Each structure stands twice: as C-alpha cells, then as structure tokens.
Amino acid sequence: MTLKNTLDDAALSLLFTGARTHNGWTDEPVTDAQLAQIYALASLGPTSANCSPARFVFVRTPEGKERLAPALSKGNLEKTMTAPVTVIAAWDRKFYDRLPTLFPHADARSWFTGSPEAAHETAFRNASLQAGYLLLAARAVGLDAGPMSGFDKAKVDAAFFEGTDWTVNFLINLGHGDTSKLFGRLPRLAFDEACLLA
Numbered sequence: 001m002t003l004k005n006t007l008d009d010a011a012l013s014l015l016f017t018g019a020r021t022h023n024g025w026t027d028e029p030v031t032d033a034q035l036a037q038i039y040a041l042a043s044l045g046p047t048s049a050n051c052s053p054a055r056f057v058f059v060r061t062p063e064g065k066e067r068l069a070p071a072l073s074k075g076n077l078e079k080t081m082t083a084p085v086t087v088i089a090a091w092d093r094k095f096y097d098r099l100p101t102l103f104p105h106a107d108a109r110s111w112f113t114g115s116p117e118a119a120h121e122t123a124f125r126n127a128s129l130q131a132g133y134l135l136l137a138a139r140a141v142g143l144d145a146g147p148m149s150g151f152d153k154a155k156v157d158a159a160f161f162e163g164t165d166w167t168v169n170f171l172i173n174l175g176h177g178d179t180s181k182l183f184g185r186l187p188r189l190a191f192d193e194a195c196l197l198a
C-alpha cells in the first residue's frame with residue numbers, strides 16, 4: 001500500500017485553521033513573481049471541460065488603485081487602497097473560444113455557443129472556483145487575502161473591461177495582513193447543520 005502525502009498542521013493552519021480574512025496590511029510588498037506563482041498554482045485547479053473561464057487583473061500601481069477607488073463601497077475603500085495588490089477576479093463571457101485548445105479532443109465550444117444559459121452558468125461556476133483556488137494559492141505561498149463583494153460591478157467593468165468580454169466577479173486584496181485589524185473569528189455551521197450523509 002502506498003501512503004498518500006498529507007499536509008501537516010502548519011500547512012493546514014496556513015490554508016485554513018489559522019488563515020483569516022484580512023482588513024489591514026503591513027508595508028511588506030508583494031512581487032510580480034509571487035503573482036505569477038499564485039496564478040500558476042491556481043490555474044491547475046479543476047474546471048469543467050478544463051474551460052478555465054477566470055481572468056485576473058492584479059492591480060498594484062497607484063494609477064490602477066485610483067481607477068478602482070470610485071467603485072468601492074465605503075467600508076472597503078481604505079483596506080483596498082492600502083493593500084499591496086487588489087485582484088479583480090473576473091471571467092470571460094467568451095471563454096468557450098479557448099476550448100479548442102483547452103479541451104481539444106471534443107467540440108466543446110459548440111456546447112456553449114448555442115446556449116447563453118449554459119455558457120453563463122459554466123463560466124460563473126468555474127470562474128468562482130478558480131478565484132477560490134487563487135485565494136488558497138496566495139495563502140499557500142505565505143500571503144494573506146481579503147475577498148470583497150462590496151463594490152459597484154458596472155463601475156469596475158467600465159473602468160477595466162470596456163470593449164472586452166471580461167466582467168468582474170469579486171475582488172481580493174493580497175498582502176501581508178496586519179493582525180491588529182482582524183475582526184473576531186465568526187462561528188461556522190457544524191457538520192450536522194450543513195451536511196447530509198446519503
């Protein structure tokens with residue numbers, strides 16, 4: 001019998017048990033090489049038919065943050081402006097045009113070109129998964145994250161995606177978290193409350 005490797009407690013803490021949603025940041029920067037690394041990791045997470053609909057804009061310049069600022073809710077403004085990086089986790093409405101490359105052994109593009117509902121559901125489901133993979137990849141390489149849905153979607157799309165098929169899903173601040181700005185850990189549903197065994 002071969003034993004599968006499993007993560008030790010320190011790794012589980014980095015990803016889950018000790019990881020938190022951060023609201024403030026230290027001055028420690030995030031490098032473009034780290035952003036490339038977390039994308040490379042996240043891109044390996046599974047998506048249906050390998051469709052990979054997520055697209056990511058890593059906003060890390062003052063000019064980029066200024067473009068984002070008018071779209072942010074009041075409560076998300078300061079933490080976003082001070083975060084080393086804010087990821088616009090987006091998706092491509094025409095993700096299916098890449099399927100001949102991503103899933104070459106079937107005519108997968110045709111599954112979506114005739115059905116806007118199937119295209120939307122597939123893109124949104126898988127892009128959301130991929131953004132989750134990216135958040136966990138960031139934690140895995142020692143970064144902290146703060147996801148946010150408190151923003152004006154139309155404003156983000158107008159500021160970053162005018163004339164393209166990309167559209168925002170949610171935002172994720174990245175950096176090294178300032179633990180003095182953490183909120184208390186909220187309760188989670190117990191297994192018996194959220195899960196059934198069938």
Ligand SMILES: Cc1cc2nc3c(=O)[nH]c(=O)nc-3n(C[C@H](O)[C@H](O)[C@H](O)COP(=O)(O)O)c2cc1C
Nearest residue numbers: 019020021022075076147148149150151170185186
């Ligand atoms: C998709 C998503 C959107 C969120 N939107 C916001 C937001 O707009 N503003 C905010 O302060 N926190 C936001 N949060 C943070 C959640 O409230 C936080 O992740 C949750 O309470 C768990 O906190 P913990 O990871 O520290 O346990 C969001 C989280 C997710 C996953």
